Amino acid sequence: xxxxxxxxxxxxxxxxxxxxxxxxxxxxxxxxxxxxxxxxxxxxxxxxxxxxxxxxxxxxxxxxxxxxxxxxxxxxxxxxxxxxxxxxxxxxxxxxxxxxxxxxxxxxxxxxxxxxxxxxxxxxxxxxxxxxxx
Amino acid sequence: xxxxxxxxxxxxxxxxxxxxxxxxxxxxxxxxxxxxxxxxxxxxxxxxxxxxxxxxxxxxxxxxxxxxxxxxxxxxxxxxxxxxxxxxxxxxxxxxxxxxxxxxxxxxxxxxxxxxxxxxxxxxxxxxxxxxxxxxxxxxxxxxxxxxxxxxxxxxxxxxxxxxxxxxxxxxxxxxxxxxxxxxxxxxxxxxxxxxxxxxxxxxxxxxxxxxxxxxxxxxxxxxxxxxxxxxxxxxxxxxxxxxxxxxxxxxxxxxxxxxxxxxxxxxxxxxxxxxxxxxxxxxxxxxxxxxxxxxxxxxxxxxxxxxxxxxxxxxxxxxxxxxxxxxxxxxxxxxxxxxxxxxxxxxxxxxxxxxxxx
Ligand code: SF4
Ligand code: SF4
Numbered sequence: 175x176x177x178x179x180x181x182x183x184x185x186x187x188x189x190x191x192x193x194x195x196x197x198x199x200x201x202x203x204x205x206x207x208x209x210x211x212x213x214x215x216x217x218x219x220x221x222x223x224x225x226x227x228x229x230x231x232x233x234x235x236x237x238x239x240x241x242x243x244x245x246x247x248x249x250x251x252x253x254x255x256x257x258x259x260x261x262x263x264x265x266x267x268x269x270x271x272x273x274x275x276x277x278x279x280x281x282x283x284x285x286x287x288x289x290x291x292x293x294x295x296x297x298x299x300x301x302x303x304x305x306x307x308x
Numbered sequence: 309x310x311x312x313x314x315x316x317x318x319x320x321x322x323x324x325x326x327x328x329x330x331x332x333x334x335x336x337x338x339x340x341x342x343x344x345x346x347x348x349x350x351x352x353x354x355x356x357x358x359x360x361x362x363x364x365x366x367x368x369x370x371x372x373x374x375x376x377x378x379x380x381x382x383x384x385x386x387x388x389x390x391x392x393x394x395x396x397x398x399x400x401x402x403x404x405x406x407x408x409x410x411x412x413x414x415x416x417x418x419x420x421x422x423x424x425x426x427x428x429x430x431x432x433x434x435x436x437x438x439x440x441x442x443x444x445x446x447x448x449x450x451x452x453x454x455x456x457x458x459x460x461x462x463x464x465x466x467x468x469x470x471x472x473x474x475x476x477x478x479x480x481x482x483x484x485x486x487x488x489x490x491x492x493x494x495x496x497x498x499x500x501x502x503x504x505x506x507x508x509x510x511x512x513x514x515x516x517x518x519x520x521x522x523x524x525x526x527x528x529x530x531x532x533x534x535x536x537x538x539x540x541x542x543x544x545x546x547x548x549x550x551x552x553x554x555x556x557x558x559x560x561x562x563x564x565x566x567x568x569x570x571x572x573x574x575x576x577x578x579x580x581x582x583x584x585x586x587x588x589x590x591x592x593x594x595x596x597x598x599x600x601x602x603x604x605x606x607x608x609x610x611x612x613x614x615x616x617x618x619x620x621x622x623x624x625x626x627x628x629x630x631x632x633x634x635x636x637x638x639x640x641x642x643x644x645x646x647x648x649x650x651x652x653x654x655x656x657x658x659x660x661x662x663x664x665x666x667x
Contacts, residue, residue: 208453267452
C-alpha cells in the first residue's frame, strides 16, 4: 500500500531537484515586488516629519532643526506606508533586506539615542542598524 | 479506579506548535479531564487601536496571526469600510478573495504538515510544506511579503496584480493539483495514518454545534456552516458549496481540510476568471464613526470583528473573536477518554492558533 501511494513522490524527491536554495553558494533571487528595506534619498527630503508621524511602528525619527532622518531597522516592518505618505518621493523600497547586526551593543534596546542607528557601510544613502566600526 | 496523576502539557512542549497549557488528569494512560489555561502570549493588540491611527492599525491587525495574516488585515479593512460605508471596487474584491483563498491553502497545508509531524510522519510533513512553499512564493511575487502581506488598506488595496501574473498563478495552482492529490492520498488512504486518525475525537453534529465549534471542526461533524456562503465580499459571484464530512473524527476533519485546499484552487480560478479591469481603491475621507460587526471565514473557522468609532482618527474599541477560541471548548470535550499518546493529535485537530486567540 505504502509504496503504491507514495512511490511517485518518493521517486520525484530522490531524483528531482532539491526544494531548497543552496544559499550562500547560490544567491537567492528576490522578486521585483519583494519588500526588502526602505531606501532614503537625502537630496529631495524636506524634513516634513510626515513619515515619522505616520509610521505604524515609530521606526523613523526626523529632526527638523538638525536635518537628520533616521530609521531603526529593527522596528521597521517594511510596510511601505511611509513611502505612500511622503509627498517628496524621498523614500522607496529596495529588494535587499537591511544588513544584519554584526556586533553586540551595550544595552542597545534601552538607550533611546542609540535606537536610531548609524550609517551602514556600503549601502549609500541608507541609514540604519549598524555600527561605524563594525 | 487507578491512581490519578496530573501531567502538565505545554505551553512549551516538543509536540505543540502553539503556547497552550493543559493540565491533563490521567488515570493510567487515559485522560479523564483536561484543564486549559491560555494567556501566555497576550500582546494587547486590541488596546492598541486607541493609540494608532485607523490606517496604521491595518498593519497592526495583520499581525494578530502569522498564518492567516491576510484574512485579519482584510477583516479589519472590511470592518472599517463598514464604518465609512464605502464599497470596494470589484477588482479589489476578487483580488482579496484570491489572496484569502491562497491564505487558506497555505494554512491548511501547514496544518497538514503539523498533523503529520504530530503522528510522527516526518517526510509527509516536509512534503506538505514543500507544496506550501509554492503558495508563499506566489505571495511574495504578488504582495512583496511571504507571511505578512500589508496589501489591504481601508477602501481597497495597495497593490494590483498584473494579468500575466494572474495567469501564472492559475498555471502554478493547476500544476500543484497532481502533487496535492498524491499528498491527499497518503493522508486518506495510508494504513498507518488511518489508524491514528480514524475514530479519534469523535463529535456528533449536535455536540459540535452545542459547544460552539467553528470551521473545519464543525464541518467535519456534518454541519454545513461556512461564512463564505453569506454572500458578501464578492463570494456572492462565485459558485460555492461548503465542504462537509459526516465522520466527526480526526480523519473527517483532515478530509475537510484537504478538500478545502482543492476548493480554494477552484475558487481562485473562478475569481481570476471573473476579475474585471479597473481601479482597486475607493478613497475614504475623514474619520470613522459608528459601530460595525463583520463575520468572515478564516482557515480555522468563523472570525468576528467588531469596531466602534467616535469620529476621531482612533477607534474606540476593536474586538476580534478568533475561531481557535471557540474551538477550545470542543477540544476539552474530546480529550476525556482518550489515550495520552493521542493528545497531540487531538490538540492539533482543532488547528490551534493560540497567538491569534490571545491577540
Ligand atoms: S515624509 Fe518624505 S519629505 Fe517628509 S521627512 Fe519623510 S522622507 Fe522627508
Ligand atoms: S516601512 Fe512602515 S514600518 Fe518601516 S519605516 Fe516605513 S512606515 Fe515605518
